[in-house]
Amino acid sequence: MVLRIALLGCGSVGSQVARILLEESDSLALRSGARLQLTGIAVRDINAARDVELPADLFTTDAAALVKDADIVIELMGGIEPARTLIIDAIDNGASVVTGNKALLAQDGPELYEKADAAGVRLSYEAAVAGAIPIVRPIRDSLSGDKITRVLGIVNGTTNYILDQMDSTGATFDDALADAQQLGYAEADPTADVDGHDAASKAAILATLSFHTRFPLNDVFCEGIRSITAQDIDAAKEAGYVIKLLAIAEQMTGEDDDAGVSVRVHPALLRRSHPLAAVHGAYNAVFVEAEGAGELMFYGQGAGGVPTASAVLGDVVSAARRMVLGGPGRTEIATAQIRSLPVESVMTRYAIGVEVLDESGVLATIADLFAGRGISIESMRQNIRDAEQGVAELRFVTHRARESDLAATVKDLAGVDVVKSIISVLRVEGE
Ligand code: NDP
Ligand code: HSE
Numbered sequence: 001m002v003l004r005i006a007l008l009g010c011g012s013v014g015s016q017v018a019r020i021l022l023e024e025s026d027s028l029a030l031r032s033g034a035r036l037q038l039t040g041i042a043v044r045d046i047n048a049a050r051d052v053e054l055p056a057d058l059f060t061t062d063a064a065a066l067v068k069d070a071d072i073v074i075e076l077m078g079g080i081e082p083a084r085t086l087i088i089d090a091i092d093n094g095a096s097v098v099t100g101n102k103a104l105l106a107q108d109g110p111e112l113y114e115k116a117d118a119a120g121v122r123l124s125y126e127a128a129v130a131g132a133i134p135i136v137r138p139i140r141d142s143l144s145g146d147k148i149t150r151v152l153g154i155v156n157g158t159t160n161y162i163l164d165q166m167d168s169t170g171a172t173f174d175d176a177l178a179d180a181q182q183l184g185y186a187e188a189d190p191t192a193d194v195d196g197h198d199a200a201s202k203a204a205i206l207a208t209l210s211f212h213t214r215f216p217l218n219d220v221f222c223e224g225i226r227s228i229t230a231q232d233i234d235a236a237k238e239a240g241y242v243i244k245l246l247a248i249a250e251q252m253t254g255e256d257d258d259a260g261v262s263v264r265v266h267p268a269l270l271r272r273s274h275p276l277a278a279v280h281g282a283y284n285a286v287f288v289e290a291e292g293a294g295e296l297m298f299y300g301q302g303a304g305g306v307p308t309a310s311a312v313l314g315d316v317v318s319a320a321r322r323m324v325l326g327g328p329g330r331t332e333i334a335t336a337q338i339r340s341l342p343v344e345s346v347m348t349r350y351a352i353g354v355e356v357l358d359e360s361g362v363l364a365t366i367a368d369l370f371a372g373r374g375i376s377i378e379s380m381r382q383n384i385r386d387a388e389q390g391v392a393e394l395r396f397v398t399h400r401a402r403e404s405d406l407a408a409t410v411k412d413l414a415g416v417d418v419v420k421s422i423i424s425v426l427r428v429e430g431e
Helices: 012-023 025-032 063-068 083-092 100-119 136-142 157-169 173-182 197-211 230-240 306-326 362-372 403-414
Strands: 002-008 035-042 072-075 097-098 148-154 242-253 259-271 283-290 294-301 347-357 377-386 391-398 420-429
Touching: 002 012, 002 063, 002 083, 002 306, 012 025, 012 035, 012 306, 025 035, 025 173, 025 306, 035 283, 063 083, 072 083, 072 306, 083 100, 097 306, 097 362, 100 197, 136 197, 136 294, 157 173, 157 230, 157 242, 157 283, 197 242, 197 259, 230 347, 230 420, 242 362, 242 377, 347 362, 362 377, 362 391, 362 403, 391 420, 403 420
Parallel strands: 002 035, 002 072, 072 097, 259 420
Antiparallel strands: 148 242, 148 283, 242 259, 283 294, 347 391, 347 420, 377 391
């Protein structure tokens, strides 16, 4: 049996996928049960330099024609259009689709999964979340008999590299970002990474898979890492924490309006003993908590052409096996309808830094403000910030509190004379 493979895109990931399809043709045929014949590669510019040497006659700018004549379409162009239309065309033509396009899946995933299921074809996307790490299939298949209660992910390598540099070398955010750009982790325009948008796309995909409910990108609360200072990192370290950018999908079991799933991306304090605290550099990891399985952690390279190609090829072989044996399996179905919670309903712990006048009664005033909103303080540290000016820095960590109560307390704090400034407000996660 021969399966015709159309590749859309030949950038960092696509070029490696093409290379492996050609170089490993025999072993892939043995593993798939079919010969995987690369029929063409669609790009914008057929004369552009490529990361690997590939036969010139494979290249075309006519992606639509390539898709029409394929059994499996691998979409590695990125972006919403024309990727979306080409994927729908492929499904309508009866082809299975493999993609790494998190931006598209976060926006239109559920609609595309339904189309694929209705057409009886496969739509696979292991590469879309955390690059090489097998996480989509473990959640979709291996844990499909269990109930996931929380997913905590370090799913953006660039921001993990920056925060890790700040933590391990004392670098400022700007210096660590410049370093990440020099090493090729961060783009010249780092917005998608540092402002959390890339992680938010992955959070939407993980939440939809984990809770069998559609969580559109708009439901994902998103805060990036630009405001994290060397001072925040030091204060966290002193208290036994590390700061990580986390993608969180978490079931909240409150009463009525407070019951649902919170999907969010923000920097958070994690205890240094938490397994995710040991994820250094540009590595990714996803920590899954399930009722039966307990705690699981998936760790590895979240980006890069060769690692990501591994996930893509895994999906291709799996789709080919299904074609050989018959039946596509189901892609992902929204069988549940769990409420998506706004961030104001989140119950978590908080680390708050305030600059205050170092005078008698100040601590009592501040403690009253916390107590007035029903927020319990777990720990407090005081450092003298400026002895001459009589200014001290207070760092509080709270017990679990509701986000809306915490936000009101911060507003109260900002409004009293003894508080000179709010240094930072960060969530504490993973407990
Ligand atoms: P690149 O930007 O390196 O490559 C994109 C490729 O798509 C290029 O070859 C480009 O052609 C082609 N392309 C783009 N638009 C069109 C179009 N309109 N028509 C025809 N061809 C087009 O992307 P990556 O390889 O980095 O990423 C591919 C996908 O994989 C994205 O969805 C990304 O989010 C995802 N991904 C990437 C990871 C990574 O580490 N890079 C990790 C995980 C997922 P040309 O070369 O001629 O410009
Ligand atoms: N920019 C992403 C990262 C690439 O830094 O992890 C993989 O999605």
